[in-house]
């Protein structure tokens with residue numbers, strides 16, 4: 001069987017938890033926290049499969065071949081359950097958490113453990129969180145609840161206090177590139193460093209970026225921004241265009257460009273940039289605005305990114321933001 005390559009930066013957390021498992025001391029609730037794009041949900045899945053496997057190898061990895069592994073890989077393991085927002089929804093509702101309670105009240109089918117992965121756990125609404133708290137207070141024997149979150153501070157303190165927190169750190173650049181490069185298409189090999197910087201060092205987020213269509217629109221979008229700053233372009237039609245591409249990603253890019261402009265504008269020799277390939281373009285953009293407006297716009301984009309996660313008219317949000325970017329200059 002083809003050997004599975006697990007990310008290097010997961011190894012320390014893996015060994016820690018495997019050690020707990022071997023000693024029969026695995027916490028009944030784990031919180032996998034850290035930046036997006038580090039593979040936390042994937043790690044939770046790998047851990048669940050290993051916990052349920054009948055024939056783990058010396059490193060604690062699932063054998064991929066026992067009956068438990070076959071069921072797991074087919075997505076049919078009766079002792080594993082995943083919870084995520086339902087199709088078209090942004091939150092995890094109380095009924096979904098109640099179902100996990102029912103699931104845990106049944107006896108394990110194949111062994112000692114029952115695993116539940118909740119991702120993203122910060123999407124539970126208040127009722128769902130309260131319902132989960134009941135399970136966390138009196139977890140049935142053999143329960144392993146895995147909460148996965150990029151924004152763990154949004155999870156209530158009472159829930160967090162009942163979970164063992166396992167933090168995922170951004171890997172060293174070389175480690176990340178070693179993982180990323182073989183997974184990129186040949187024509188993007190040279191952009192590996194830029195992709196990684198754009199993804200704040202998170203390898204899986206960098207790969208996602210490379211696989212999305214948006215990468216091809218990155219430079220034209222920067223030119224759109226130049227058009228806005230120089231008053232050559234209409235913010236409303238640019239907003240419309242960006243919305244059709246991807247509202248969330250365009251806001252993150254706008255944010256990273258503005259932050260890089262602030263870094264460049266602050267002076268200092270050769271600051272580290274998230275967009276190193278746009279260094280000269282961003283220097284030109286700085287001349288079209290001023291530092292006060294750049295900082296103000298960073299603030300606006302941050303707020304807009306947060307709003308975007310709720311129920312909001314994305315068109316209006318983007319329009320307002322881009323108009324504000326343009327108006328800044330007229331003061």
Ligand SMILES: [Zn+2]
Pocket residue numbers: 053054055056062063064065066067068069
């Ligand atoms: Zn197995």
